[in-house]
Amino acid sequence: MPKVTFITEDKNEIVAEDAEGTLMEIARDNNVDGILGACGGCCSCGTCHVRVHPEWLEKTGRATESEQDLIDLEDGTDERSRLSCQIEMTDELDGLIVEVAPF
Amino acid sequence: MSKCPYHDPFKEKRTKGPILTTEFDGDPVAMILGLKDVRKATRDHQSFSSNAPFRVPIPREDELRSVRQFPIESDPPEHTEYRQIVEPIFNRPNHPEYQILIEDLINKLVDGCKQTDSFEAVNEFALPLQSHALTHLLNVPASEAETWLKWGVHVLHDEGKPSKGGDMEDYCKKALLRCVDWGDDNFFTILNRAKFQGRSLTEDEKLGFANLAFAGGRDTVINTICVILAHLAQNHDDLLRLRNEPSLINCAGEEFIRFATPLTHIGRKCPVDTEVHGVTVKSGHLISLAWASANFDDTIFTEPERIQIDRKPNPHVAFGNGPHNCLGAPHARLIVRTLLKVISEQTNELTLISQQPKIEKTSGYERVNGFENLYLSFHR
Numbered sequence: 132m133p134k135v136t137f138i139t140e141d142k143n144e145i146v147a148e149d150a151e152g153t154l155m156e157i158a159r160d161n162n163v164d165g166i167l168g169a170c171g172g173c174c175s176c177g178t179c180h181v182r183v184h185p186e187w188l189e190k191t192g193r194a195t196e197s198e199q200d201l202i203d204l205e206d207g208t209d210e211r212s213r214l215s216c217q218i219e220m221t222d223e224l225d226g227l228i229v230e231v232a233p234f
Numbered sequence: 235m236s237k238c239p240y241h242d243p244f245k246e247k248r249t250k251g252p253i254l255t256t257e258f259d260g261d262p263v264a265m266i267l268g269l270k271d272v273r274k275a276t277r278d279h280q281s282f283s284s285n286a287p288f289r290v291p292i293p294r295e296d297e298l299r300s301v302r303q304f305p306i307e308s309d310p311p312e313h314t315e316y317r318q319i320v321e322p323i324f325n326r327p328n329h330p331e332y333q334i335l336i337e338d339l340i341n342k343l344v345d346g347c348k349q350t351d352s353f354e355a356v357n358e359f360a361l362p363l364q365s366h367a368l369t370h371l372l373n374v375p376a377s378e379a380e381t382w383l384k385w386g387v388h389v390l391h392d393e394g395k396p397s398k399g400g401d402m403e404d405y406c407k408k409a410l411l412r413c414v415d416w417g418d419d420n421f422f423t424i425l426n427r428a429k430f431q432g433r434s435l436t437e438d439e440k441l442g443f444a445n446l447a448f449a450g451g452r453d454t455v456i457n458t459i460c461v462i463l464a465h466l467a468q469n470h471d472d473l474l475r476l477r478n479e480p481s482l483i484n485c486a487g488e489e490f491i492r493f494a495t496p497l498t499h500i501g502r503k504c505p506v507d508t509e510v511h512g513v514t515v516k517s518g519h520l521i522s523l524a525w526a527s528a529n530f531d532d533t534i535f536t537e538p539e540r541i542q543i544d545r546k547p548n549p550h551v552a553f554g555n556g557p558h559n560c561l562g563a564p565h566a567r568l569i570v571r572t573l574l575k576v577i578s579e580q581t582n583e584l585t586l587i588s589q590q591p592k593i594e595k596t597s598g599y600e601r602v603n604g605f606e607n608l609y610l611s612f613h614r
Contacts, residue, residue, distance in 0.1 A: 197547045204269075
């Protein structure tokens, strides 16, 4: 089963093994600091903002149009920004690394 | 189009410019109308300060309460430390065991309403739901809700009725003493134990936290519950869709919260003369962050006056934005989502009998916000 690593703002690495669901759900289940997912995955709150490690961008893909609309309203975003509620974990993403963005 | 009486009173005003200059309490107030401008202003506490006791709510509340509300009426960095004191309490709704309590509560209320031919949703459903849910949030005995119910829909200013603000303050003073009998982990004992900048909270600070906890999430939650019930009673297709597609419940919840926007706006004080999108706001005067306008901004939301339960993205600001983002948002979201779950799973019929919208009238706009009364039936 796939594994994902979250790097929090204070540089803690939290590794989730056997990760299933969206990255936001996985982060919440693993008590990753800085990921709230307050709206439950509706592209409404922006509290699950992550930056995908550059080596993984091709596999995760860039933000979708509706996701980007919300990211554009947030501070501190860049071309690696994604809403973790919009990334579904798959076997293909085994080993994924994301940084938790401040909010 | 929803048959709900809600509409956007700021639609034309937004086309005329980013600011509506209006007046509250005899002073000019510059209302910021567009979503992007409002969001930006929420993050600029140096230009737009919350360090304004009694004036963050508009109209001002210095005749309605004797204490400054915390953490809302303070700026970072003090605000951050004040907020951290109560954040664990207000994040309780994220825990699964808490969610079961709220679902049990809503099930009981729905079952009770099903036993009657019809019910008045504001006072017989939404108010009891809000009050009893708050006993869970504050972790105090359920019987305390009986006192809170007597304070009405808006404890500080229920239109046409005497303010219950004094009763609420007296209650909170006593609760800070009585709470020793309610266990170690209730809202009041946590305030009694809390430290701010290395010292205990003063009595006024504790009362200020309590004042916000009781006044802040009251009419707002009640109005949102009623908007949901009124809409589903008139739009059975949405009720059925939620039943068939429960994965939509979170998005539907956000959409109802956007549409209701039960807090029209909130104030920020300009510490110095400030140019705000072409309008000069003098030192000490207020701007308003007009959530109810921003949430209907048609440069952001397609067909904003139509409830679309699958709307996505939905970057509404009904809970505010930035560091002062509503502390009660997790609780409000849980109540809304659980209500949608229970209603869509358990009711075949929900019918509107009659409704009397509540109108918020000011010199600058008139806005429907909640209901004076809302009669519904689970049978007809």
